[in-house]
Amino acid sequence: MITGMNHAVLYVRDARRHQKFYEDVLGFSTVIDHPDGAFVFMRAPASTNHHDLACFTIGDGAQPSTAGRQQVGLYHVAWEVPTLADLEAYRQKLTEVGALVGASDHGANKSLYARDPDGIEFEVMWLVPADEWGDEQHEAIVRPLDIGAEVARFGSHLASTSHKVATSNGTVHQIAENQYCHFFDDAEFVPTDREGFRHRIINGDDLQLCFWRIKGGAEGSFLHHHDDHEQLGIIMRGALDFRIGDPDDQRRTVLRAGDVYLAPRSVDHGDSIFVGDDEFDECWILDVFSPPRPDMHPTSANNDTNSKEVTA
Numbered sequence: 001m002i003t004g005m006n007h008a009v010l011y012v013r014d015a016r017r018h019q020k021f022y023e024d025v026l027g028f029s030t031v032i033d034h035p036d037g038a039f040v041f042m043r044a045p046a047s048t049n050h051h052d053l054a055c056f057t058i059g060d061g062a063q064p065s066t067a068g069r070q071q072v073g074l075y076h077v078a079w080e081v082p083t084l085a086d087l088e089a090y091r092q093k094l095t096e097v098g099a100l101v102g103a104s105d106h107g108a109n110k111s112l113y114a115r116d117p118d119g120i121e122f123e124v125m126w127l128v129p130a131d132e133w134g135d136e137q138h139e140a141i142v143r144p145l146d147i148g149a150e151v152a153r154f155g156s157h158l159a160s161t162s163h164k165v166a167t168s169n170g171t172v173h174q175i176a177e178n179q180y181c182h183f184f185d186d187a188e189f190v191p192t193d194r195e196g197f198r199h200r201i202i203n204g205d206d207l208q209l210c211f212w213r214i215k216g217g218a219e220g221s222f223l224h225h226h227d228d229h230e231q232l233g234i235i236m237r238g239a240l241d242f243r244i245g246d247p248d249d250q251r252r253t254v255l256r257a258g259d260v261y262l263a264p265r266s267v268d269h270g271d272s273i274f275v276g277d278d279e280f281d282e283c284w285i286l287d288v289f290s291p292p293r294p295d296m297h298p299t300s301a302n303n304d305t306n307s308k309e310v311t312a
C-alpha cells in the first residue's frame with residue numbers, strides 16, 4: 001500500500017548550483033554531498049524524511065527541458081508548506097531572487113510557481129483544510145491568488161492537515177489542526193496601523209499571546225483598560241516606561257527584560273514610552289490575554305489586528 005510520494009530526483013546541469021539554490025531560497029539542508037559535485041541529496045527544512053530531493057549533474061552543455069512542449073516528462077514537483085504565513089514568506093523570497101513565475105488559487109490548493117536554476121518548474125503550495133474544500137475539490141480551478149485575502153479567511157497560521165515536522169536539528173514536533181509549536185520567524189510579524197509597531201498573535205482556546213516588537217521611541221500608547229480581559233505583559237527586550245493603576249496617579253514604572261506586569265480587568269495601564277534594545281532598537285513585549293480577545297482572533301468577524309488598544 002503506497003502512502004504517498006517520497007522524493008524527487010532531477011537531472012541538472014550542476015548539482016552544486018541547485019544545492020545552493022535549494023539551501024538559500026527554500027531552506028533545504030544537505031544530507032549527502034558528493035565530493036566532486038556529481039550529486040547531492042537534500043532534505044526540506046521541516047521534513048522528517050531522509051531526503052526529499054536529489055540532483056544529479058549532467059554538465060553545463062545539457063539542453064533546456066522541452067517537457068510539455070516537444071517531449072513528454074515531468075511538469076513539476078509541489079512542495080507543501082504548513083501555513084499561509086509560510087507561503088507568503090516563500091512568495092517574498094522567490095520574488096527577491098527572480099524565480100517566481102506565477103501564483104494561482106486552485107480552490108483546495110493555494111500555489112506559487114517558480115523555476116530553479118535550470119528553468120525546471122516547481123510549486124510551493126498550501127493545502128486548504130479538507131473540511132473547507134466543498135464542491136471545489138472536484139473542479140480544476142485556476143484563479144488569481146491573493147494571499148492576503150486567504151489569510152483574512154483562514155488566518156496566517158492555520159495548519160492544513162495533521163503532520164509531523166522536524167526542525168533543522170532534527171527535533172520532531174507535532175503539527176496538527178491547531179499548531180502546537182510556533183517558531184520565531186521575523187516574517188511572521190505583521191505591521192499594524194501604528195508606525196513602528198509589529199505583532200504576531202497566537203490564539204489558544206482560553207488565552208491569547210500577542211508578541212509585540214515595537215521600535216524604540218514609537219508613539220501611540222494611551223491609558224486604557226480591558227473590562228473583560230486580564231492582561232499579562234512580559235518584557236523580553238528593551239524597556240517599558242509606563243503607568244498602571246489609578247488613572248489619576250502620574251507616577252511611572254520602568255520594566256526591563258524579564259519584568260512582568262499584570263493588569264486585572266478594568267485596571268488602567270498605558271501612556272507608554274518604549275525603549276529599544278541595543279541589538280534591534282526594539283522593545284519586545286509578550287502580552288497574554290485571558291480570555292482571548294475576539295477582536296484579535298483571525299476567525300472573528302470583528303477581527304481587527306490593527307486595533308489601537310492592544311498593548312501597554
Ligand SMILES: [Fe+2]
Pocket residue numbers: 224225226231269309310311312
Ligand atoms: Fe492593554
